[in-house]
Amino acid sequence: MTQINNIRKIHFISIGGSVMHNLAIELHLKGFLVTGSDDEIYEPSSSRLAQYELLPEKTGWFPEKVTDDLEAVILGMHARQDNLELAKAKELGIKIYSYPEYIFEQSQNKQRVVIAGSHGKTTITSMVLHVLKFTNRQFNYLVGAQLDGFENMVKLSDEAPLIVIEGDEYFTSPLDHTPKFMHYQPHIALISGIAWDHFNVFPTWESYVKQFELLADSIPKAGSIVYDETDDMLDVIGQKERTDVVSIAYNVHPNKIENGKTILITAEQGEVPVLVFGDHNMKNISGARIVCERVGITDEEFYSAIQSFKGASKRMELLAKNDMTNVYRDFAHAPSKVGATTEAVHEQFPDRTLVAVAELHTFSSLNKEFLRQYRRKLDAADVAVVYFNPLTIEHKRLEPLHEEDIIKAFKREDLEVFTKAEDLKDFLQNQNWENANLLLMSSGTFGDIDLNALVEDIVK
Known part of the structure; x- marks a missing residue:
C-alpha cells in the first residue's frame, strides 16, 4: 500500500x-x-x-x-x-480493481447479502435497507437507485457487521466478463426472478439462466438462497440440493386493495397498509421480509418499517396526481418489467383508463430478434404506446426498426408507435385524462421530453 x-x-x-x-x-x-x-x-x-x-x-x-x-x-x-x-x-x-472486486475487498469480514434477479432487485434491496435504517441497525450497502433518507448509493464503514448489495448479472469490466454478482461471495443470496435480458452479452436464454445457477451454486455452507417460487426456472434452481445450504421460497404476500390502497394481511400484525402496489411488489415484500428475518429483524419490526417505504427512485414513482389522474414513472424496460408494471397499475385502478407508454432504448429492446419477447406485454393497458428514437438504433449499429415490426412484436394491432418525441408529447397532451392514469416506462429520457411540464399539463 x-x-x-x-x-x-x-x-x-x-x-x-x-x-x-x-x-x-x-x-x-x-x-x-x-x-x-x-x-x-x-x-x-x-x-x-x-x-x-x-x-x-x-x-x-x-x-x-x-x-x-x-x-x-x-x-x-x-x-x-x-x-x-x-x-x-x-x-x-x-493494483486494478473493478468496483465489485473493490466492494468485496472492503467487506470480507462482514456478513454479505446479495439481491439479484432480472427484475425487482433494486426495489427489494431498497426495502431491506429501509427496514434496517428504520430499526437503527449498522450496515453497509450498494444499491442501484437513489433512496429517500440515504445520501449516497454506496456506504462502506469499517464498523458495520453487514453489507447488503444489489447484484448485477452484467459483465464486471472490460477485463473481466464474469457477472458482477459472482465477486461478492454472499452468505445470503436472493434471486427475484429470471427473464432474459442483456441480449448483447447473453445471446441465448440458456447462457443467461446459467449465470443465476452459478450464483446459487456459489453459496457457502451454512448460507441461504431465497427465491421466487412462482418463477418456473428459478424454482428449479432454488430446489436443487446443495449441501448445508438453506433454500427458502417466497410468493405473493397476502393482500387486499381498498379504495386504490394496498393493505398487507398478516397473521400476527393484522392489516398493514403499504405505499407500493402490484403483485410484483407483493412478492418483493415477501422476499425482503425473509432476508430481514435472516439478519435478525423480527416480523413486528419489519411490518412497522415497511409501511413507510415509498419505493426507489424511478421505480413506480408517482410524479403527480389529482382527483382523477395519477402519473407514474417506472424504470421498466425489459419485457418482464414492462408486463408486470402495466398489470400492476391496471389492477390497482381497475376503473380508470390506463395509458401506458414504453420507450425502447436498450440494446436488447431495439434488437429485432429480441423484440418478440415483448409479445402481449402491454395488453393490460387501454391505450398502449411505444416510443423509440431511430438515432439510438443507428448509434447502437442495429438493424432499422419500422412501425409494423413493433406492432407485430407486441402482438397488438391498435398499438400507437412514435419515433419523434414531439409527436409523442402532442399525443399525450390530447388524451382525455378524466378518470385515467398515465404510466411512463423507460430507462431513457423519452427523447428529452420535459416530463415535469408534460405532467403538469396533464394533471392541471
Whole structure:
C-alpha cells in the first residue's frame, strides 16, 4: 500500500457511472484522495461529483493522472480494453480493481447479502435497507437507485457487521466478463426472478439462466438462497440440493386493495397498509421480509418499517396526481418489467383508463430478434404506446426498426408507435385524462421530453 503524507489515493477510470461516482464520493468522504476520468459524464453524476469537487476538469483520458503513489485504480465498465490510463496503471504495476472486486475487498469480514434477479432487485434491496435504517441497525450497502433518507448509493464503514448489495448479472469490466454478482461471495443470496435480458452479452436464454445457477451454486455452507417460487426456472434452481445450504421460497404476500390502497394481511400484525402496489411488489415484500428475518429483524419490526417505504427512485414513482389522474414513472424496460408494471397499475385502478407508454432504448429492446419477447406485454393497458428514437438504433449499429415490426412484436394491432418525441408529447397532451392514469416506462429520457411540464399539463 502506497501512501503519501498518510493520504490514501485512488483513481477512477470511468468515474461517471452510476455506481462508480457514488463509490468515488463515499471514498472521498472516508478521507481518500480521489481522482477520476471519463469521456462523458451525464446528470445526475456530473452535479453530484461537482458537489464534492470530484468532477474532472476535462472529459477524456489522461495517463498522467495515473501515478505510482496510487493505492489502486478502480476500472468502470464503460472504459475500453485499450484505455490509455488502464495501460499506464498496468505499466506501473498498480493494483486494478473493478468496483465489485473493490466492494468485496472492503467487506470480507462482514456478513454479505446479495439481491439479484432480472427484475425487482433494486426495489427489494431498497426495502431491506429501509427496514434496517428504520430499526437503527449498522450496515453497509450498494444499491442501484437513489433512496429517500440515504445520501449516497454506496456506504462502506469499517464498523458495520453487514453489507447488503444489489447484484448485477452484467459483465464486471472490460477485463473481466464474469457477472458482477459472482465477486461478492454472499452468505445470503436472493434471486427475484429470471427473464432474459442483456441480449448483447447473453445471446441465448440458456447462457443467461446459467449465470443465476452459478450464483446459487456459489453459496457457502451454512448460507441461504431465497427465491421466487412462482418463477418456473428459478424454482428449479432454488430446489436443487446443495449441501448445508438453506433454500427458502417466497410468493405473493397476502393482500387486499381498498379504495386504490394496498393493505398487507398478516397473521400476527393484522392489516398493514403499504405505499407500493402490484403483485410484483407483493412478492418483493415477501422476499425482503425473509432476508430481514435472516439478519435478525423480527416480523413486528419489519411490518412497522415497511409501511413507510415509498419505493426507489424511478421505480413506480408517482410524479403527480389529482382527483382523477395519477402519473407514474417506472424504470421498466425489459419485457418482464414492462408486463408486470402495466398489470400492476391496471389492477390497482381497475376503473380508470390506463395509458401506458414504453420507450425502447436498450440494446436488447431495439434488437429485432429480441423484440418478440415483448409479445402481449402491454395488453393490460387501454391505450398502449411505444416510443423509440431511430438515432439510438443507428448509434447502437442495429438493424432499422419500422412501425409494423413493433406492432407485430407486441402482438397488438391498435398499438400507437412514435419515433419523434414531439409527436409523442402532442399525443399525450390530447388524451382525455378524466378518470385515467398515465404510466411512463423507460430507462431513457423519452427523447428529452420535459416530463415535469408534460405532467403538469396533464394533471392541471
